[in-house]
Amino acid sequence: LPRIIGGRYGLSSKEFTPAMVKGVFDELSKDTPKPHFTVGIVDDVTHLSIDYDDSFQTEPDDVVRAVFFGLGADGTVGANKNSIKIIGEETDNYAQGYFVYDSKKSGARTISHLRFGPRPIRSTYLIRQAGFVACHQFVFLDRYDVLEYAAPGATFLLNAPYPPDKVWEHMPREVQEAIIEKKLKVFAIDAVAVAREAGMGNRINAVMQTCFFALSGVLPREQAIEKVKEAIKKTYGRKGEEVVRRNWAAVDMTLANLHEVPIPAQASATRTRPPIVPDEAPDFVRKVTSVMLADKGDLLPVSAFPVDGTWQTGTSKWEKRNIALEIPIWDESICIQCNKCAMVCPHAAIRAKIFDESSVNGHAPASFRSADYKARDFKGMKYVIQVAPEDCTGCNLCVSVCPAKDKSNPRHKAINMASHLEHKDREKANYDYFLSLPEFDRSKLARFDVKGVQVLLPLFEYSGxxxxxxxxxxxxxxxxxxxxxxIIANATGCSSIYGGNLPTTPYTVDRHGRGPAWANSLFEDNAEFGYGMRLAVDAHAAEARRLVTELAGHIGDQLVRALLENQQVDEAGIIEQRAAVEQLHAKLRSIPGPAAARLADIADYLVKKSVWLVGGDGWAFDIGYGGLDHVLAQQRDVNILVLDTEVYSNTGGQASKATPIGAAAKFAVSGKEVDKKDLGLMAMSYGHVYVASVAMGANDNHTVKAFVEAESYPGPSLIIAYSHCIAHGYDMRYGADQQKRAVESGIWPLYRYDPRRIEEGNPPLVIDARGDKIPVKEYLRNETRFRMVERIDPERFHRLADLSQACAERRVAIYKHMAELRMPVHERPVEQADEASTAEGASHD
Ligand SMILES: Cc1ncc(C[n+]2csc(CCOP(=O)(O)OP(=O)(O)O)c2C)c(N)n1
Ligand code: SF4
Ligand code: SF4
Known part of the structure; x- marks a missing residue:
């Protein structure tokens, strides 16, 4: 009988190469092959994986192989796709491209693998040995073994922020050694300088693409440049002539700035590649995370992974991406200490702290700056705004929202962007010192505004x-x-990707090792998923309260009263409750029996939990709407945060029911005809739901107020949050300005509907912005998603813009009317988390 042997390959999208195929055949030809096998993973637990000779290759010599390291969203992948098209269409070559992305949303690493050859290309795996390697970001030389892909004698193209005669000395020693050993030809260009001179900002794709064609020789230079320009016109034509003209200018300036780097016979650098993570990183981060960060995750053996599938949080702090070309530098003499910069930073990479000078250790770096804190509370304290230079992405948002300017030079603000290269080391020392300063004591928080809350420790930091x-x-x-x-239930979308990412996780813990709990189920079931979390929390809390009462004789009346009567309405109450729970734990250790053991397990539920259901508009308005509506129709204390980017951002910008009228999006390319659904108004129709519409960039204090109110409301709350997005098509540094325009034009209302106001005899709806200050067109014209429609069909644009104006006016009128309505006072049907409601809650199925 033939022997049948089963094997698995390509596990977790891993590579399956000719070397592995040969390994399989070699295994089968053994006298006693493994009865089952895996190939491509190192399985040191079941020992079923087979060995193979990784250096075995079958690729013919006449195939041109090129590998490009780029930064997500820097245009490298797009340019390479264009190159494939050009070569595929303009030469007799066959072309192939594979694009490998890491798990960051953008601003991270991409590797493009391009093959060109005279015969159809059937190599369905990535390139290992390339004749051309390009590194579009100099910092990658410190993080990745870029030249591992270079075949002997290959051409290496490097974007370097240095003049050609200085490039060599800035390379780490390992890179110099690899260049010498493999006899590489090295070419360098300061592509950012060229792009900026051409008015392209930091978009270097056209520059680097031109270099590739000039060096690779796959097409005659003149013809290649002509084709690159044609491709630019095709790709960017819809964005306007100016964009095309700037790209062309960048192409024309490229070759004069491309230089061959002379290679000495010996490596001269004393600097070696820095360790991926520092020695003080936790064991798991050093042994597992760092391997993934170095792009060698596929080499991790099975035994490296936790058996129960849990994954460490708080690891993004070990991933120093250093992707900013410029970072904000603080001028304490101008700062008015508003904390707006810290509030708006998407990466928690600029932070505010107030501290008591007498409590610090006095080892501040000479460059560390602080100022006297200007406020009635915390008199005599010091204040600091500090950037995390290695985590900042250089997005510029903080600088653009900073309101403080030097009167004699209004271009100089209290924070100003400056070269990362020049300031990194100094600011890194400052940031390390900043982190060592004591955290603000939460129990002292008295003001719920931006200035007050931005000194609190963020437990979500440096996300991708x-x-x-x-x-x-x-x-x-x-x-x-x-x-x-x-406790966060996260719908699938951008927030589940940057929130639950690998290799590092941005949700983190405080100095007690405690942090938010987070989980993602599906796109479509998040409201139900989070509702289930609430029911579970309530059931545990009710059981804990029951056991406290049952064991009252052992615990003591005073502590029992403290535990059961504390309403935990503010931070001080929460802190008191935590202390009482600590005391309870101490008592329980000496109380025998299963009830005490059970109470010890669940006592932490006696501290109030804050359950949040988070997701995008695709989830809340469309695919998860049924569940969301169901949860709103209950009475449980859940908080829903809709991050409304008005499209399905994570999957490339498909229209949702939140897409506004006139916007071009996938499935609505010529501009959406119908206005966005008013989810807030629908939720208000229930009467018992807290609803807020916020836009942090337009009014940040309003956002804080809405979050605090929503959380304090003991029933369902819904916050719809305007979230600017790269899908809207403009430079994100102006995100806050654009939010302001949205609010001032009536496109985006700011309001809070609080059912508690009904009981006070007031209208429940409060409008927090007028919405008739500027015409809607002033808002629309700043975003490509609307302008595209104007370019293609101006008449349609004007029609849709007029409709949009009418819709905005209608919305404002409805809200104004509602804001005057006093409702009959009735008892709020909100249930508390007691045992009866838990039993009833559990029966919702
Ligand atoms: C049922 C289902 N359909 C489609 C997808 C693919 N998918 C994942 S995220 C996403 C878009 C999410 O958009 P949105 O909710 O607006 O969040 P954003 O990414 O904009 O933050 C889609 C379509 C999915 N995961 N599940
Ligand atoms: S530039 Fe962007 S990422 Fe950097 S600190 Fe400012 S807001 Fe944060
Ligand atoms: S936004 Fe400007 S003025 Fe306000 S705290 Fe930041 S640096 Fe200071």
Missing amino acids: ACAGCGETPYIKLLTQLFGDRT
Whole structure:
């Protein structure tokens, strides 16, 4: 009988190469092959994986192989796709491209693998040995073994922020040695300088693409340049002539700035590549995370992974991406200490702290600056704004919202962007010192405004969201306000990707090792998922309260009263409750029996939890709407945060029911005809739901107020948060300005509907912005998603813009009317989390 042997390959999207195929055949030809095998993973637990000779290759010599390291959203992948098209269409070559992205939303690493050859290309795996390697970001030389892809004698193209005669000395020693050993030809260009001179900002794709064609010789130079320009016109034509003209200018300036780097016979650098993570990183981070960060995760053996599938949080702090070309530098003499910069930063990379000078250790770096704190509370304290230079993405948002200017030079603000290269080391020392300063004592928080809450420790930091992201500042705020009591059910979308990312996780813990709990189920079931979390929390809390009463004789009346009567309405109450729970734990250790053991397990539920259901508009308005509506129709204390980017951002910008009228999006390319659904108004129709519409960039204090009110409301709350997004098509540094325009034009209302006001005899709806200050067109014209429609069909644009104006006016009129309505007072049907309601809650199925 033939022997049948089963094997698995490509596990977790891993590579399956000719070397592995040969390994399989070699295994089969053994006298006693393994009865089952895996190939491509190192399985040191079941020992079923087979060995193979990784250096075995079958690729023919006449195939041109090129590998490009780029930064997500820097245009490298797009340019390479264009190159494939050009070569595929303009030469007799066959072309192939594979694009490998890491898990960051953008602003992270991409590797493009391009093959060109005279015969159809059937190599369905990535390139290992390339004749051309390009590194579009100099910092990558410190982080990745870029030249591992270079075949002997290959050409290496490097974007370097140095003149050609200085490039060599700035390379780490390992890179110099690899260049010499492999006899590489090295070419360098300061592509950012060229792009900026051409008016392209930091977009270097056209420059680097031109270099590739000039060096690779796959097409005659003149013809290649002509084709690159044609491709630019095709790609960017819709964005306007100016964009095309600037790209062309960048192409024309490129070759004069491309230089061959002379290679000495010996490596001269004393600097070696820095360790991926520092020695003080936790064991797991050093042994597992760092391997993934170095792009060698596929080499991790099975035994490296936790058996129960849990994954460490608080690891993004070990991933120093250093992707900013410029970072904000603080001028304490101008700062008015408003904390707006810290509030808006998508990456928690600029922070505020107030501290008592007498309590610090006195080892401040000479460059560390602080100022006297200007406020009635905390008199005599010091204040500091500090950037995390290695985590900042250089998005510029903080600088653009900073209101403080030097009167004699209004271009100089209290924070100003300056070269990362020049300031990194100094600011890194300052930031390390900043982190060592004591955290603000939460129990002392008296003011719930931006100035007050931005000194609280964020428990969501350095995420892989896009530079300038409009979603993440809301999540960061959430963790600052509600700290480790936060429990988040996250719908699939951008927020589940940057929130639950690998290799590092941005949700983190405080100095007690406590942080938010977070989980993602699906796109479509998040409201139900989070509702289930609430029911579970309530059931545990009710059981804990029952056991406290049952064991009252052992625990003591005073502590029992403290535990059961504390309403935990503010931070001081929460802190008192935590202390009481600590005392309870101490008592329980000496109380025998299963009831005490059970109470010890669940006692932490006696501290109030804050349950949040978080997701995008695609989830809340469309795919998860049924569940969301169901949860709103209950009476449980859940808080819903909709990060409204008005499209499905995570999957490339498909229209949702939140997409506004006139916007071009996928599935609505010529401009959406119908206005966005008014989810807030629908939720208000229930009467018992707290509803707020916020836009942090337009009114940040309003956002804080809405979050605090929503959380304190003991029933369902819904916050719809305007989140600017790269899908809207403008430079994200202006995100806050654009939010302001949205509010001032009536496109985006600011309001708070609080059913508690009904009981006070007041209208429940309060409008917090007028919405008739500027015409809607003034808002629309700043975003490509609307302008595209104007370019293609001006008449349609004007029609849709007029409709949009009418819709905005209608919305404002409805809200104004509602804001005058006093409702009959009735008892609020909100249930508390007692045992009866838990039993009833559990029967909702
Ligand atoms: C049922 C289902 N359909 C489609 C997807 C693919 N998908 C994942 S995230 C996403 C878009 C999320 O958009 P949105 O809720 O607006 O959040 P954003 O990414 O904009 O933050 C889609 C379509 C999915 N995961 N599940
Ligand atoms: S530039 Fe952007 S990422 Fe950097 S500190 Fe400012 S807001 Fe944060
Ligand atoms: S936004 Fe400007 S003025 Fe306000 S705290 Fe930041 S640096 Fe100071």
